[in-house]
Amino acid sequence: MQNEDNYLTAELSDLIIQSLADYAVFTTDKSGHITTWSNGAEKVLHYKQADIIGKNADILYTPEDREMLVPAIELGTALREGRALDERFHVKNGGHRFWASGVVFPLFDKAQQHIGFTKIMRNISEKEQADININEERELAKTIVQSYTEPIVMLNTNLEIINASSSFLKLFNLEQMSFVIGKKFFDVIDAGLNVAQLRTLIDETLKSHKFHSSFNVQFNHPQSGVRSMSVKPRRIYQPPNLMFSLEFEDWVKSKDLAKEQEVFISIASHEIKTPISVIKAYTQIVQRELQDAKPIVKKAVNKISEQVSHMSALISALLDTTRMTTGKLTLNQEALNLCSLVHDVAGAFEASQSSHQIIFKEEDNGVVYVDRIQIGSVITNLLSNAVKYSPGQTQIVVRTEADESSVKVSVQDFGLGIADQEQSQLFQRFGRTGSIKKTDIPGHGLGLHLSKEIIELHGGDLGFTSVEGKGSLFYFTLPSY
Numbered sequence: 001m002q003n004e005d006n007y008l009t010a011e012l013s014d015l016i017i018q019s020l021a022d023y024a025v026f027t028t029d030k031s032g033h034i035t036t037w038s039n040g041a042e043k044v045l046h047y048k049q050a051d052i053i054g055k056n057a058d059i060l061y062t063p064e065d066r067e068m069l070v071p072a073i074e075l076g077t078a079l080r081e082g083r084a085l086d087e088r089f090h091v092k093n094g095g096h097r098f099w100a101s102g103v104v105f106p107l108f109d110k111a112q113q114h115i116g117f118t119k120i121m122r123n124i125s126e127k128e129q130a131d132i133n134i135n136e137e138r139e140l141a142k143t144i145v146q147s148y149t150e151p152i153v154m155l156n157t158n159l160e161i162i163n164a165s166s167s168f169l170k171l172f173n174l175e176q177m178s179f180v181i182g183k184k185f186f187d188v189i190d191a192g193l194n195v196a197q198l199r200t201l202i203d204e205t206l207k208s209h210k211f212h213s214s215f216n217v218q219f220n221h222p223q224s225g226v227r228s229m230s231v232k233p234r235r236i237y238q239p240p241n242l243m244f245s246l247e248f249e250d251w252v253k254s255k256d257l258a259k260e261q262e263v264f265i266s267i268a269s270h271e272i273k274t275p276i277s278v279i280k281a282y283t284q285i286v287q288r289e290l291q292d293a294k295p296i297v298k299k300a301v302n303k304i305s306e307q308v309s310h311m312s313a314l315i316s317a318l319l320d321t322t323r324m325t326t327g328k329l330t331l332n333q334e335a336l337n338l339c340s341l342v343h344d345v346a347g348a349f350e351a352s353q354s355s356h357q358i359i360f361k362e363e364d365n366g367v368v369y370v371d372r373i374q375i376g377s378v379i380t381n382l383l384s385n386a387v388k389y390s391p392g393q394t395q396i397v398v399r400t401e402a403d404e405s406s407v408k409v410s411v412q413d414f415g416l417g418i419a420d421q422e423q424s425q426l427f428q429r430f431g432r433t434g435s436i437k438k439t440d441i442p443g444h445g446l447g448l449h450l451s452k453e454i455i456e457l458h459g460g461d462l463g464f465t466s467v468e469g470k471g472s473l474f475y476f477t478l479p480s481y
Helices: 010-018 039-045 063-067 070-081 125-146 166-171 195-208 251-289 295-326 338-351 372-388 420-425 447-457
Strands: 024-029 034-037 084-091 097-108 114-123 152-156 161-164 215-221 225-237 243-250 333-337 357-363 367-371 395-402 406-412 461-467 471-479
Touching: 024 039, 039 114, 063 070, 070 084, 070 097, 070 114, 125 152, 125 161, 125 225, 125 243, 152 166, 195 215, 195 225, 251 295, 333 338, 338 357, 338 367, 338 372, 338 395, 338 406, 367 372, 367 471, 372 395, 372 406, 372 447, 372 471, 447 461, 447 471
Parallel strands: 357 395
Antiparallel strands: 024 034, 024 114, 084 097, 097 114, 152 161, 152 243, 215 225, 225 243, 333 367, 395 406, 406 471, 461 471
């Protein structure tokens, strides 16, 4: 039997436990009813001490684990072997699941009589997701940089260099890549560049979140002398994990390159879209000529028509993304009634699918000055997402609300919803959440990224609210005309 001096005093023990802010530490009696609850437990599991004391710790486990008697098995293992380790989903107050790593110890009194258990757990899903985000950020930066022959540097929200092209290093007489990665941008850039001017322009870009405008800074080139350097900021990831690029171009050369880019995009658009349009036209002819054909033949031709339309939409999204990245997306704006546009787009979309009914709950008329096609593509994207991510449901609610300064369109579904820790990924390019990647729901992660960029180009804003397991509401606002 241990000497009493070897036991921590109750006060010191409690002080140590309460200092573990990132760990949930609690004790139970022999039957699993909670007897003490730390500050860390409140933070991790979202239960107040007064609300949880006396309840069985089973409520912290998923229904399927309770059905399989996992809590009781865990306590039995701890009692037999001295501890029980586990990594599994647990449940916070409110029903939100999270991945936790935990260990259970049996508790004994001074007479070595078993009196209960202690459990220590930590939410590791957020840490793992943060590590994944960092790795994805680095890989994406590396991939983008490798595709550029021009001087380009990738920066995070702290203006630290994530990656850079070899031509960027050469332009600024910098050493090998390992020397600059992780360094502050303005700590390594000084070779002939007007640093004060560039710092002011980058600060203004970060504050306004406008990453589509290029600006010129003075550059004293060692061979060519003083000349104007074009700097193009482009956002890759949305805040809070902001990542953006700065591409540097000689102003004289960039004008010639800009003409070449316009020609290339025009040719690519024509050459890719023309055969798709031809296929679509011939499909429509076949549909007209097969009025008396067997149902299976009609169905096959209709499927071909649908897939051609999907392919055309995907090509348009890819081209628009390219134009957005290069600052070449042109808006053909006109004054129109946004409510009417929403009705037109929603009507066409509803006719293209049979699983969901679109319910209009508020229909305020409001005039906006927009590109009809681009805003229509945003509405379609939100409706398409609402259908995809609410399997088993049958309704989508659409609202159009107007006031003196703006018009707001919202699309609400009652489906899967989005976990809190995954919501920051939604507007990133190719940004699909980890939980969705594990499903068979199709998608390429461009739609919301492109939609947000389009709305912001119109001077508006796109946002959302979501509750996991209950659904999501996506909305955008545009200035009234």
